Amino acid sequence: MKYHIHTLGCKFNQYESAQIDEILRHSGHVRSSAEDADVIVINSCAVTGEATRKSLQIARHFQRKNPHSKIVFTGCVVHDRKIDGFDLVLGNGEKFRISKLIEKTGTFFNSTYYLEDTLNCTIKEIPNHTRAFLNVENGCNWGCAYCAIPHFRGTRIRSKPYDVVVKEAYEMINSGVKEIVITGINIALYNDGNVDLHDLVKGILEIKGDFRIRLSSIDPLSAMSLLDLFEKPGLCHHLHLSVQSGSDTVLKRMKRQYTSQDILNVVRRFRSVDDLFAFSVDVIVAFPGETESDFQQTYNLLKETRVSRVHIFPFSARPHTLALSMKDQVKNEVKRKRVKILKVLADELSKKYLKKLEGTSQRILVERTEGSKIEGLDQYYVRHSIECDGKVGNFVECKI
Secondary structure, three states: OEEEEEEOOOHHHHHHHHHHHHHHHHOOOEEOOOOOOOEEEEEEOOOOHHHHHHHHHHHHHHHHHOOOOEEEEEEOHHHHOOOOOOOEEEOOOOHHHHHHHOOOOEEEOOOOHHHOOOOOOOOOOOOOOOEEEEEEEEOOOOOOOOOOHHHHHOOOOEEOOHHHHHHHHHHHHHOOOOEEEEEEOOHHHOEEOOEEHHHHHHHHHOOOOOOEEEEOOEOHHHHHOOHHHHHOOOEOOEEEEEEEOOOHHHHHHOOOOOOHHHHHHHHHHHHHHOOOOEEEEEEEEOOOOOOHHHHHHHHHHHHHHOOOEEEEEEOOOOOOOHHHHOOOOOOHHHHHHHHHHHHHHHHHHHHHHHHHHOOOEEEEEEEEEEOOEEEEEOOOOOEEEEEOOOOOOOEEEEEO
16 A cells, blocks of 8 residues: 655654654555555644644645545644544544554544553654654643643653663664754653753763754753753754743743743853854744733844744634633734734844854755755754755755
8 A cells, every 4th residue: 555644743743754654664555655645644733723724724635636545634633623524533642553543434532642652662764864853752731821732742741761762863873864853742841760851962962973963942941951062062053942922921921931031041151152053933923911012022032132033923722721711812913913023023033144154164964966056954953055065964064
């Protein structure tokens, strides 16, 4: 049987899709294009209302594109709402039983799967031998007012055993992977006995080989505890901070455990290690009760921190969250106006950061080549398409 997997959302989903891919191949099935597939697997995302809509839209698109294929719909959207209209629907706890369920139709879903779920799993073969995601943690119990992820992924924290993580990283490096992205639902919560995230990253950095590590999204306070690791080679000088707002009033209503000053302190401390240190950030616009003053504080914080990239999320009330019932919802026209203002700022900040890289020499991981040009990411998570000699899967030093 030929299959195709389409993944939406986070790096965590990318890792799980690689697991599904491995399960299907080991069961004798063959990877193919969507046009030729007998089975199309949609690994969905429900982090926002728009993500849910897009996941369903893409699934229906494949349904029309290849009407003879079997559509398997899985992922967080299954935990967000009742799913109809697809051949096979699998919850997050059932997606890894796909080889046993693939011949069936209907819905297989256990909302409390995480109570028995473990994370003692690895990927033996990496679909992309250049960069690989390494999932180390699942679940979150922080209870942020806007976030439905604990409902999708569970409040019980599951951490992959330290020895399993290090062995998996070692095998990735030996297979030719040059960049390992440490990911999870909330990597700050990683804990295996007495081993925390700091110990885990330190252990991977001690593996011999020509590779680098990148961290996925993390909150500002947890990032600060990792500062000393960035003074050593091997860890990319880029962090994706879950900022959400620059207003302390809004952060408090969001149930976030840091202040705008904490964010500034993180940026200053890390930039003392490397003036080019890059920060991409998530920001929620128009959270309930956000005033013009609150919004201006967010604007000012982004400008002061000189971030390299801003991911802007217009607030959308999610089921199973505290924010759903909050008063003082911001009007849609105000929301659109603020999003537009931040997009302009984000573009300016991105251009200013790129300008700082001009004339520097950067180590780029080549992901593709075209003629005399190479394309790939540097350690600051900046993608370059530049005239430079290099082969796919190798690091090359190029002047920007």
